[in-house]
Amino acid sequence: MTRIFCIANQKGGVGKTTTTVNLAAGLARVGQRVLVVDLDPQGNATMGSGIDKRKLEANIYDVLLETTGIAEARLRSEKGHFDVLGANRELAGAEVELVALERRNERLRNALAPVLPEYDFVLIDCPPSLSLLTLNGLCSAHGVIVPMQCEYFALEGLSDLVNTIKQVHANLNRDLQLIGLLRVMFDPRITLQTQVSDQLKSHFGDKVFDSVIPRNVRLAEAPSYGQPGVVFDPASKGAQAYIDFARELVERVAKW
Secondary structure, eight states: OOOEEOOOOOOSSSHHHHHHHHHHHHHHTTTTEEEEOOOOOOOOHHHHHTGGGGGGGGOHHHHHHHOOOOHHHOOTTTTTEEEOOOOOOOOHHHHHHHHTSSTTTTTHHHHHGGGGGGOEEEEOOOSSSSSSSHHHHHOOOOOEEEEEEESSHHHHHHHHHHHHHHHHHHOOOOOEEEEEEEEEEEOSSSSSHHHHHHHHHHHGGGEEEEEEOOOOOHHGGGGGSSSSSOOOOOOOSSHHHHHHHHHHHHHHHHOO
């Protein structure tokens, strides 16, 4: 069965796109078939996968408006070894256009259905806001993976996101659940980060992934070369952490 996960956090700058792209590359490295869906008009996941968002002939915008299908719009990340449904600035217009359309929350879910047998995982990179785009992602997914920094304000935003997941679960998508929290940009030398990490583990228990992604320069450099960090420098600590995370996720899914 294909697992569809949103990578989401209503707080910006927490590493959602970095996690989406590197988790996809990590899953591909451990033998999984992966599709990345870029739901952010900035198109960073598209560019970070090595695909030029300015040259897309078809993208997620066309798929949501049902003028094309995912099979026609997807492209291959040759270096990451996964497929990408890309996005660019056109997607910002979809917000306005979707409001007046029927089944506006279910557009992505319906579009994904024909291609699901071709994949083990679908990873949806959501924008940092609760918009119609994010709602399409949440209505399509089995669960949410939340990348977060171990800082005080991150805890504040997390409670809002958990409430959003509960509301979508109750009203729109009974399959949706919180899959887990991934600690990113982690520096164990900073006392506050260690304290927040301990708080997360005591409150959320096994919902906190064992894998921890360290703060790593090579992960930050990789997008400028159009590559996931896992491909750009496989030996770096950040890349190794994402590969470990991919293995952990596969193991968790196997137990469901």
